[in-house]
Amino acid sequence: MSEKDKIKTLLVKKPLKLDCGQTISDFPLAYETYGKLNDKKDNAILVFHALTGDQFASGTNPITKKDGWWNYALGPGKAIDTDKYFVIAANVIGGCMGSFGPSDINPKTKKPYGTNFPVITINDMVNAQYNLLEYFKIEKLFSVIGGSMGGMQVLQFVSNFPNKAHTAVPIACTASHSAQNIALNELGRQSIMADNNWQDGFYEEQNKQPDKGLAVARMAAHITYLSKAGLQEKFGRKLQERDDLKFSFDADFQIESYLRYQGSVFVDRFDANSYLYITRAMDYFDLTKKFGGNLSKAFEKSDTRFFIISFTSDWLYPTSENREIVIALNAIGKDVGFVEITSDKGHDSFLLDVPDFLNTVRNFLNKSYEKI
Amino acid sequence: MKKEFYNIANLVTKNAKILDVGCGNGELMKYITENISKDIRGIELSKSNVQKCVEKGLTVIEGDAEKDLRQFPDSSFDFVILSQTLQAFLDPENVLNELLRIGKKAIVSIPNFGHWKVRLHLLLKGTMPVTENLPNEWYNTPNLHMCTIKDFENYCKQRNIKINLKNLKFQNLVSELGIFILEK
Numbered sequence: 429m430s431e432k433d434k435i436k437t438l439l440v441k442k443p444l445k446l447d448c449g450q451t452i453s454d455f456p457l458a459y460e461t462y463g464k465l466n467d468k469k470d471n472a473i474l475v476f477h478a479l480t481g482d483q484f485a486s487g488t489n490p491i492t493k494k495d496g497w498w499n500y501a502l503g504p505g506k507a508i509d510t511d512k513y514f515v516i517a518a519n520v521i522g523g524c525m526g527s528f529g530p531s532d533i534n535p536k537t538k539k540p541y542g543t544n545f546p547v548i549t550i551n552d553m554v555n556a557q558y559n560l561l562e563y564f565k566i567e568k569l570f571s572v573i574g575g576s577m578g579g580m581q582v583l584q585f586v587s588n589f590p591n592k593a594h595t596a597v598p599i600a601c602t603a604s605h606s607a608q609n610i611a612l613n614e615l616g617r618q619s620i621m622a623d624n625n626w627q628d629g630f631y632e633e634q635n636k637q638p639d640k641g642l643a644v645a646r647m648a649a650h651i652t653y654l655s656k657a658g659l660q661e662k663f664g665r666k667l668q669e670r671d672d673l674k675f676s677f678d679a680d681f682q683i684e685s686y687l688r689y690q691g692s693v694f695v696d697r698f699d700a701n702s703y704l705y706i707t708r709a710m711d712y713f714d715l716t717k718k719f720g721g722n723l724s725k726a727f728e729k730s731d732t733r734f735f736i737i738s739f740t741s742d743w744l745y746p747t748s749e750n751r752e753i754v755i756a757l758n759a760i761g762k763d764v765g766f767v768e769i770t771s772d773k774g775h776d777s778f779l780l781d782v783p784d785f786l787n788t789v790r791n792f793l794n795k796s797y798e799k800i
Numbered sequence: 801m802k803k804e805f806y807n808i809a810n811l812v813t814k815n816a817k818i819l820d821v822g823c824g825n826g827e828l829m830k831y832i833t834e835n836i837s838k839d840i841r842g843i844e845l846s847k848s849n850v851q852k853c854v855e856k857g858l859t860v861i862e863g864d865a866e867k868d869l870r871q872f873p874d875s876s877f878d879f880v881i882l883s884q885t886l887q888a889f890l891d892p893e894n895v896l897n898e899l900l901r902i903g904k905k906a907i908v909s910i911p912n913f914g915h916w917k918v919r920l921h922l923l924l925k926g927t928m929p930v931t932e933n934l935p936n937e938w939y940n941t942p943n944l945h946m947c948t949i950k951d952f953e954n955y956c957k958q959r960n961i962k963i964n965l966k967n968l969k970f971q972n973l974v975s976e977l978g979i980f981i982l983e984k
Contacts, residue, residue, distance in 0.1 A: 763859055
């Protein structure tokens with residue numbers, strides 16, 4: 429079985445008009461499923477991944493051979509229990525795990541799209557994934573769940589399809605990317621573009637890879653996923669396999685070595701152009717824009733039961749930004765719960781073994797499922 | 801469940817839209833959900849209590865009533881419940897105004913500092929009263945603004961807040977708790 433055969437793909441024939449004005453059709457949408465859809469088709473959950481995630485949320489990712497990105501939360505007997513629920517996870521368009529993305533071959537030029545790939549948005553990603561409901565003939569999802577960029581997709585999904593999910597769990601996210609978020613993403617993009625191998629985005633046809641730029645982008649981003657206290661506790665000023673400072677620019681400190689490692693393993697699994705396109709989609713995300721700055725209006729027609737979760741040490745998508753979503757929903761009398769989980773693991777908390785978080789998700793889902 | 805909660809639950813009407821401010825572990829909300837109205841949600845400051853509410857399948861928002869009532873529109877609930885926490889707020893006057901703004905009716909209970917046991921304790925022992933409803937010492941009590949039933953009635957009178965006495969019996973000397981239905 430070749431690598432590609434391990435990826436399930438839905439060929440979306442229906443034309444999709446993108447926010448940038450272009451229309452795409454006959455494009456691949458890669459997905460994975462966990463658990464079984466029941467006869468009533470009322471146990472389906474659509475899980476949205478974050479910036480560097482993919483459709484392999486649970487078990488072992490057959491391409492990277494690493495654990496699925498949400499292995500702590502999702503699987504048999506876990507918080508999102510696949511013995512009970514049918515979970516669908518798709519790779520976003522613009523991504524690099526089988527969905528339509530910048531490394532696909534442009535039929536007109538017979539070369540990879542590179543930066544000729546259209547700029548996509550969170551709205552486009554969600555609209556593309558909506559096709560999975562039709563494919564699986566699911567009238568209404570039990571839940572839509574995701575953290576970080578996945579949470580943004582949750583919000584966009586409910587806004588676009590107000591009667592298509594009984595519950596929604598946006599985690600550690602925002603309704604509108606802040607200046608700080610945009611700045612950090614721009615840092616990553618500039619790092620990729622500053623790599624000579626990037627070649628204006630047409631590196632693949634020249635058999636080059638902007639690995640150094642992509643690794644630095646990942647290193648910088650990785651810092652934003654952790655908290656100061658978490659970093660200090662894990663690394664402090666500990667030295668890397670040496671007794672004293674070497675008076676050089678080697679990785680003297682463990683934190684340096686750790687970040688270099690994170691950068692180097694990332695380039696093996698992720699495409700630099702996808703990184704540009706997906707961070708751009710996040711930066712363009714502002715759910716209030718279409719509604720004259722009024723976030724409540726984005727949810728006016730929804731009958732979804734919301735549960736919003738943030739983390740104390742997350743400074744990338746802080747509690748205050750998550751609370752704005754709660755406030756917008758309360759302002760129009762929607763059913764919304766909210767909890768801030770105590771964790772020193774920063775933004776990454778939603779991906780890690782944080783028992784309070786996992787229990788909250790489990791309890792919310794299981795109790796809500798009893799009510800539908 | 802404590803008796804106070806049965807009393808409060810008896811005051812809300814069938815299928816009313818209710819907010820329980822400072823809902824604790826959700827005991828009262830659960831009872832009301834199962835017996836009177838499913839349209840109920842809570843606000844709670846304590847993270848562990850919020851978890852307990854989620855475990856019960858209740859809709860709860862982690863938040864601080866002093867700041868977070870603002871987000872609810874005027875008259876958005878039929879009843880807003882505040883059980884024995886008014887005296888613990890920094891600015892109880894503001895909280896009361898908010899309760900009466902967002903709720904068509906507010907159900908407020910207060911521990912009565914005018915109860916005879918409290919009076920006797922201070923009179924005979926000369927120390928700050930510690931009772932079942934007021935279990936803390938002076939140095940660790942969360943209660944910043946203790947009042948008596950009479951104080952509270954006077955307060956409402958001065959501000960033209962209507963106290964609906966139907967179904968309620970309480971007296972300054974013999975009631976440990978005062979439960980009031982308030983309307984603007």
